[in-house]
Amino acid sequence: MEEIPFWQEKSLAEMTADEWESLCDGCGKCCLIKLEDEDSGEILFTDVACKLLDRQNCRCGDYARRRHLVPDCVVLTADTVGSLAFMPETCAYRLLSEGQDLYWWHPLVSGDPDSVHTAGMSVRGRTVCESSVPDAELEDHIVKWPR
Numbered sequence: 001m002e003e004i005p006f007w008q009e010k011s012l013a014e015m016t017a018d019e020w021e022s023l024c025d026g027c028g029k030c031c032l033i034k035l036e037d038e039d040s041g042e043i044l045f046t047d048v049a050c051k052l053l054d055r056q057n058c059r060c061g062d063y064a065r066r067r068h069l070v071p072d073c074v075v076l077t078a079d080t081v082g083s084l085a086f087m088p089e090t091c092a093y094r095l096l097s098e099g100q101d102l103y104w105w106h107p108l109v110s111g112d113p114d115s116v117h118t119a120g121m122s123v124r125g126r127t128v129c130e131s132s133v134p135d136a137e138l139e140d141h142i143v144k145w146p147r
């Protein structure tokens, strides 16, 4: 009989720490600077990446100390992920919290850690670092592709 993968069998709250971490597909989209439309409240992504993001492998450059180095970095939990409107629709945590399954390109499904990149679902090759963009120019960097 075919084994049911843990992300289909368990709720987010039931997962072990390792299972929880493995859900991150490494897209890096949540590490982009976001702006909020003052009128509509809509969250707008930019192609400007957090200074700690390794923009090639799309992973945090200092995951263990991220909260210390970037105080507004949001740490996801099973309780909060469903209410975080700024998470991209493709985020594995958001998908599962909304009752959807993972996409074929998710490394847990494909078995290939690079599939998120080769499928064009990550930020690789599409960002600039926040240290090179003045705040006044962030609006010029608004993009739709992270959605």
Ligand code: SF4
Binding pocket: 023, 024, 025, 026, 027, 028, 029, 030, 031, 087, 088, 090, 091, 092, 093
């Ligand atoms: S958007 Fe979700 S899946 Fe992508 S890097 Fe962030 S936490 Fe991981």
Ligand code: SF4
Binding pocket: 030, 031, 032, 050, 051, 052, 053, 054, 059, 060, 061, 062, 063, 066, 067, 070, 073, 074
């Ligand atoms: S500190 Fe790390 S995890 Fe947090 S937004 Fe920056 S790169 Fe992403």
